[in-house]
Structure formats: C-alpha cells, structure tokens
Amino acid sequence: MIHIAKPQMGEEEKQAVLEVLDSGMIAQGPRVKAFEEGFAAMCAVTHAVATSSGTTALHVALLAHGIGPGDEVITSSFTFIASANSVLFTGAKPVFVDIDPVTFNLDPAKIEAAITPRTKAIMPVHLFGLTCDMDSVMEIAARHSLTIIEDACQAHGAEYKNKRAGSFGTGTFSLYPTKNITSAEGGMITTDDDVIAESCRVIRQHGMRRRYYHDELGFNFRMTDVHAAIGLAQLGKLECFNATRIANAAYLSANLKGVVTPVVPEDYRHVFHQYTIRVKNGQRDALSQHLTANGVGNMVYYPVPIHQQTFYVNELGYDMHLPETERAAAEVLSLPVHPALSQADLETIVAAVNSFTEA
Numbered sequence: 001m002i003h004i005a006k007p008q009m010g011e012e013e014k015q016a017v018l019e020v021l022d023s024g025m026i027a028q029g030p031r032v033k034a035f036e037e038g039f040a041a042m043c044a045v046t047h048a049v050a051t052s053s054g055t056t057a058l059h060v061a062l063l064a065h066g067i068g069p070g071d072e073v074i075t076s077s078f079t080f081i082a083s084a085n086s087v088l089f090t091g092a093k094p095v096f097v098d099i100d101p102v103t104f105n106l107d108p109a110k111i112e113a114a115i116t117p118r119t120k121a122i123m124p125v126h127l128f129g130l131t132c133d134m135d136s137v138m139e140i141a142a143r144h145s146l147t148i149i150e151d152a153c154q155a156h157g158a159e160y161k162n163k164r165a166g167s168f169g170t171g172t173f174s175l176y177p178t179k180n181i182t183s184a185e186g187g188m189i190t191t192d193d194d195v196i197a198e199s200c201r202v203i204r205q206h207g208m209r210r211r212y213y214h215d216e217l218g219f220n221f222r223m224t225d226v227h228a229a230i231g232l233a234q235l236g237k238l239e240c241f242n243a244t245r246i247a248n249a250a251y252l253s254a255n256l257k258g259v260v261t262p263v264v265p266e267d268y269r270h271v272f273h274q275y276t277i278r279v280k281n282g283q284r285d286a287l288s289q290h291l292t293a294n295g296v297g298n299m300v301y302y303p304v305p306i307h308q309q310t311f312y313v314n315e316l317g318y319d320m321h322l323p324e325t326e327r328a329a330a331e332v333l334s335l336p337v338h339p340a341l342s343q344a345d346l347e348t349i350v351a352a353v354n355s356f357t358e359a
C-alpha cells in the first residue's frame with residue numbers, strides 16, 4: 001500500500017529526543033526557544049511562539065488579537081474543522097465565504113459582502129500548501145481595519161510573491177505528523193508584532209507574566225522540549241522535503257490523464273501539503289475505490305464543508321449555501337505526494353489513476 005502520508009523520522013530526531021530525556025530539561029528548556037527562533041527565521045518574521053497544537057496556535061492567536069464574544073471572523077468552510085472551531089472557542093462567530101474553484105482558497109471577490117460592523121478579522125486558510133491571494137486579502141483588510149490571522153497549518157515554507165506564509169498577518173502552523181514537518185503534536189504562531197508575541201506567550205502559560213501572578217485568563221498550551229527537539233530536527237529538513245513534494249507533484253501533473261490537476265498560479269510557491277485533483281461526473285468515489293483496490297492510498301479532504309457539519313447545522317443554526325465549496329467537497333481527491341515516495345510509487349499512482357480514467 002502506498003500511504004497518503006508518511007512522517008519521515010530519521011536518526012537526527014531519535015538522537016535529539018534522547019538528548020532531551022538525558023538533559024533533565026523536559027519542558028520549558030532550551031529546545032523550545034531554539035525551535036521558535038529557527039521557525040521565525042524560516043518564515044522571515046521576528047517572533048515565533050510554540051504551542052501544543054495547530055488548534056491551540058489558532059486559539060491563542062485569536063485571543064491575543066482580542067477576538068471574543070460578539071465578534072465575527074471571516075474564513076473558509078472548505079478546511080479542517082479547527083479553522084472555524086478555534087473561532088468558536090473564543091466566543092466569536094465564524095462567517096464563511098465561498099472559495100475560488102481553481103485554488104480552493106477564499107475567493108477575495110466574495111469577502112467584502114460578508115463584512116459587517118462586528119467583523120474583526122479575516123482568517124485566510126492556505127489550503128493544501130498554496131497561499132491565498134494575499135494582495136487582495138490584505139487590501140480588503142486594510143480598507144476595513146481588520147486583523148489577518150493566517151491558518152498556515154498546511155503551508156510551511158509556502159510563498160506568495162517571494163514572501164512566506166505566516167508573514168502576512170499573524171501566522172499559525174500545525175506540526176501534526178501528516179503536515180510538511182512535525183513535532184509529533186505541536187503548533188507555532190508567527191508575528192512581527194512584539195506586543196502580540198508577548199500576549200501569545202502569556203496566554204499560552206496561564207495568563208502569567210510574573211511567576212505565579214495571573215492578571216488574565218490563560219491556558220496550558222505549552223510545547224515540551226521533547227516535541228521541540230523533534231520539530232527542530234525536522235525544520236532542518238523542510239526545504240528538502242518541500243523540494244521533493246514539488247517534484248513529485250510536477251511528475252503527477254505531467255502524467256495524470258482525465259482528471260483536473262492542481263493549479264500553481266504565477267508568483268506562488270505551492271508546497272503540496274496535499275496533491276488534490278478534481279474528478280468530474282460523479283466519478284470521485286469510484287476512482288477512490290479503484291485506487292484503494294490497486295494499493296494507492298487516497299483521501300477526501302474534506303468531504304463535508306464546515307457549514308454543513310452536524311454541530312454547525314443542528315447546534316449553531318448554520319443554514320447557508322456555498323456552491324463552489326460544496327462542489328469541491330463532492331469532487332476532490334488527494335493522492336500521495338509525500339517525500340518518501342519512490343519513482344516506482346509515482347508510476348504506480350499514475351498507472352492506477354489512468355487505468356480508471358482511460359477505461
């Protein structure tokens with residue numbers, strides 16, 4: 001079976017973990033700081049704040065920007081549930097805008113109609129490793145004085161006009177095992193704003209600025225040094241991993257027949273967290289079964305848009321129609337693109353897809 005995702009753990013990660021265990025500094029030690037500094041450098045920003053997951057990174061970033069009850073945050077419905085749930089955790093309301101069918105990301109032309117006096121932020125989600133159209137998003141945000149919180153959980157090292165994902169607003173990343181790099185579980189917040197960075201650090205640790213003095217409500221959303229050691233070793237391999245993902249994607253796009261392959265607009269660096277095709281004419285599920293039967297792992301990211309999830313409909317009363325989001329959910333299929341694929345694996349994937357579409 002060719003798996004849809006495969007974390008790459010080498011001797012460096014194992015050695016780094018053992019060193020932490022031997023050091024006695026398991027939490028709040030030097031590895032978290034080193035990982036934060038390295039991650040900030042990777043994104044070309046001033047600060048990075050490590051958290052326990054991508055979800056907690058989003059939650060903390062929203063709180064640091066003062067988002068809470070009565071506020072609205074504009075985001076995509078075609079994403080992992082954490083993008084919108086993190087808004088709910090603060091007491092604010094996620095407001096969904098439809099996607100651009102070519103990029104699967106927020107359609108900037110549809111954002112302004114969703115802005116109300118309660119709107120505080122736009123959360124562009126850089127889905128599958130491709131950034132949103134950030135010039136347009138930033139222009140709208142500036143015109144309406146809105147904060148930008150990027151969900152870059154799938155976009156480590158992605159670029160828009162030579163600028164890294166996570167450097168346009170306050171950035172948030174996941175380090176879950178399926179992501180382009182992992183710390184087992186973990187998250188990262190990136191920012192150039194000294195005050196936001198400090199606020200994130202305080203919220204991450206029980207609202208504590210001075211030891212055991214608590215001026216505000218915070219959480220325990222810290223990253224351990226064990227996780228940071230893994231993340232730091234992975235960070236050193238990110239460019240290599242991404243280059244391999246990009247090359248694998250280029251091979252697939254050059255050889256797949258009868259499906260819509262991912263588009264990489266000019267001036268974007270797509271880092272292919274997922275390689276996602278569209279399958280027309282209601283054939284998606286049949287192709288998925290054919291691939292599984294032929295030993296090719298595949299997955300639908302995401303079969304149910306957030307505005308149609310049971311909790312959002314039944315408990316929160318969402319009752320809306322987002323045609324492009326719903327069409328994408330019915331047509332997309334992600335194929336393996338991870339750096340562990342061999343040339344033989346790539347040929348197997350192509351043969352399996354083409355034997356279905358050309359039959």
Ligand SMILES: *Cc1c(COP(=O)(O)O)cnc(C)c1O
Pocket residue numbers: 053054055056079080082083125151153154173174175176186187
């Ligand atoms: C993975 C992911 C998250 C959440 O990250 P966790 O580390 O799993 O909490 C949020 N948003 C998107 C788009 C993701 O892919």
